[in-house]
Amino acid sequence: MLDLKLLRENPDRIQTQLNRRNGSYDIQAILSLDRQCRELEQMRSQLQTRSNEIGKLVGQKMKSGTKPDDDEILAFKAEGNQLKADLSKLEPREKDLKAAIETLLLQLPNLPSATTPDGKSEDENVEIRTWGQEYKPKHAVLPHYEIAEKLGIITTDKATKIAQTRFVALLGAGAALERALIQFMLDTQIEAGYVEVMPPLLANTDSMTATGQLPKFAEESFKCSDDDLWLIPTAEVPVTNLYRDDIIDGAELPIQHCAYTPCFRREAGSYGRDTRGLIRLHQFNKVELVKLVRPETSEEEHLKLLRNAEAILEALQLPYRTIELCTGDIGFGAGKCFDIEVWLPSADTYREISSCSNFYDFQARRGNIRFKESGQKGTHFVHTLNGSGLAVGRTMAAVLENYQREDGTIAVPEVLKRYLGRDTL
């Protein structure tokens, strides 16, 4: 959520920054509602001052022995009743205005960072670096879903029977590989200083709103309609919301968490895309990195988080490239975002495997996550950051392709051998 005060004081600057994004966002309606609201607020506050005075005066008189039916008291009561009548007209209007402002404010995306490159679409994203040698063997490399079916370590048909399309079930070595990847990723990030969390996989509307999934992207998530609960689309939701409405002691910052969770996404509007394999599923595993940091350190912490995610691919010896998203492609809540893309030889291309975002104070405002330096007055919003470290299914896909030998077997990456207890699939 954007700072209403900032919006009020620098409307042109905010509008200009919003215009760098895709889509059009108009702040005029908010400003106009805000003006009305502030006017009402002032009037209401004045009436209330008088009302409070009367309450106190009556109390004092009664205490000092004035009779309840004394003329003076009756006059106060009459004035009090009049004030109450006036207030009862103002209060609902102010409330409605506040709600309307809130609704509009929640729909506004974050401002792109000044350092985020301008661009209309993903075509204008900027490559930051590449790592590793793209795997282009003489022999053909089967797509991960074909080799996985061949090896009998995945079944989509049966998963579809159980649930729906865009679900898979892993079997035998496939399940073991997925589990090994999760374990390896967690171990690595814990070693790097992240504290593991195993959070609830369902989150309520307040939590989903705080991290920005709601209200705008309701159709992207699975909802439990009998309860105020949603299946989490990413561990970012529960982990960030650990601190919703908290005032954190500054000495505890930066807070760094990693979490393995399944993630659930409806993938509405992506019907024709990536219909086969592990790339786009309604349920997938992910190890997520989440940081809550002091504002002045967030840029630096963002780069560190990105490096923590990249380290997984380097350890697995999977070629990747890192790109910085342009203003036309960054997510709703992000102000700055790097994507890591892993090499998929069967497609002769890089595919997104991690997205590392700096939300600045956007989520902290929505979730009211603040910190306080001990001994100092006042609270400040934290900055929140998160990134995948990594999407596990896509990592498995990358392993199945980049480690695929001519004979159709898969070499086990060196760092996974101790987890899997074998060196070939």
Next chain:
RNA sequence: GGAGAGGUGGCAGAGUGGUCGAAUGCGUCCGACUUGAAAUCGGAUGUACGGAAACGUACCGUGGGUUCGAAUCCCACCCUCUCCGCCA
């Protein structure tokens, strides 16, 4: 799911209609004493919005209601705890 109890400041815990934003204790901060520390003593210490400030307004789980006046009374909802039932 059934029965009961309860939700108050960073924490614990008073407060059952009137100067209550809220006693007291702990914690934290400042000061005194001390070579230093502990102990002790004195003072300060919630959040948000508006205002240059004085100060004003709101907030005692949430939302309504009664009243001149609500933490306190009434209604609804949410959550927590205990017991019973069920259950990995």
